[in-house]
Amino acid sequence: xxxxxxSGAEVKExxxxxxxxxxxxxxxFTDYYLHWVRQAPGQGxxxxxxxxxxxxxxxxxxxxxxxxxxTRDTSITTAYMxxxxxxxxxxxxxxxxxxxxxxxxxxxxxxxxxxxxxITVSS
Amino acid sequence: SYELTQPPSxxxxxxxxxxxxxxxxxxxxxxxxxYQQKPGQAPVLVIYxxxxxxxxxxxxxxxxxxxxxxxxxxSGAQVEDESDYFCFSIDSxxxxxxxxGGTKLTVL
Numbered sequence: 001x002x003x004x005x006x007s008g009a010e011v012k013e014x015x016x017x018x019x020x021x022x023x024x025x026x027x028x029f030t031d032y033y034l035h036w037v038r039q040a041p042g043q044g045x046x047x048x049x050x051x052x053x054x055x056x057x058x059x060x061x062x063x064x065x066x067x068x069x070x071t072r073d074t075s076i077t078t079a080y081m082x083x084x085x086x087x088x089x090x091x092x093x094x095x096x097x098x099x100x101x102x103x104x105x106x107x108x109x110x111x112x113x114x115x116x117x118x119i120t121v122s123s
Numbered sequence: 124s125y126e127l128t129q130p131p132s133x134x135x136x137x138x139x140x141x142x143x144x145x146x147x148x149x150x151x152x153x154x155x156x157x158y159q160q161k162p163g164q165a166p167v168l169v170i171y172x173x174x175x176x177x178x179x180x181x182x183x184x185x186x187x188x189x190x191x192x193x194x195x196x197x198s199g200a201q202v203e204d205e206s207d208y209f210c211f212s213i214d215s216x217x218x219x220x221x222x223x224g225g226t227k228l229t230v231l
Contacts, residue, residue: 045211
C-alpha cells in the first residue's frame with residue numbers, strides 16, 4: 001500500500017532553516033508528482049509546491065519563491081523540502097502528498113498524504 | 124495572487140442537503156478537487172476532477188461546476204460529515220496549484 005512517512009517535529013529559531021523528509025513506498029516513486037502543503041494552527045491548507053520525482057523539476061507558489069527548495073533522492077525514494085529564513089509565520093504542519101495521477105500527467109491532485117511534520121519557529 | 128473563494132461556514136441539520144461553493148476566475152479551465160479534513164487529521168480527497176468520487180467515498184458526496192463556480196453537495200448530510208472542506212485547483216498561471224480558504228461545515 002502507498003505510504004508516505006515524514007520526519008518528526010522540530011523547533012527552530014527565527015532565521016534558521018528546516019529540512020523535512022518524506023519517505024515514499026508502495027508505488028513507483030518516479031511516476032507521480034509529490035506536492036508539499038502546509039497548514040498553520042487553526043488555518044487553511046496552503047499549497048507550497050510540487051516536484052517531478054523523475055526529472056527533479058519543481059514548481060512553487062509565488063510566496064515561497066526563493067525560500068523553498070524541493071529535492072528528491074530516487075535511490076531511497078525520498079523527497080525533501082527545505083525552507084529557509086524561518087519566521088513565526090512558518091510555524092505549521094507540513095505535509096507531503098502524492099498526486100492521484102500516474103504517468104506524471106497534469107492537473108492531478110494530492111491524494112495520499114504523509115502524517116505531517118510539525119515545525120515550530122520560536123526563540 | 125489568484126484566489127479560490129469559499130464561504131467560511133455552512134450549517135445544516137442532519138438529513139438536509141449541504142452545499143459548499145468555490146469560485147475562481149479560471150475555474151472553467153481546470154479541474155476542481157475537494158477535500159474533507161477533520162481536526163488533527165490529514166485531508167481526504169472526496170471529489171476529484173469536478174465530479175468523480177474516489178473509492179470509499181459515500182454517494183451522498185456530489186461535485187458539480189458551472190462557469191466560475193464549483194459546488195460540493197452533500198445530500199442527506201450526517202453528523203460525521205461535520206468537517207472542514209477545501210477546494211483545490213490550478214491558478215491563473217496554468218501551472219501552479221491553489222487551495223480555497225476552506226469552509227467549516229456544521230451538522231447539528
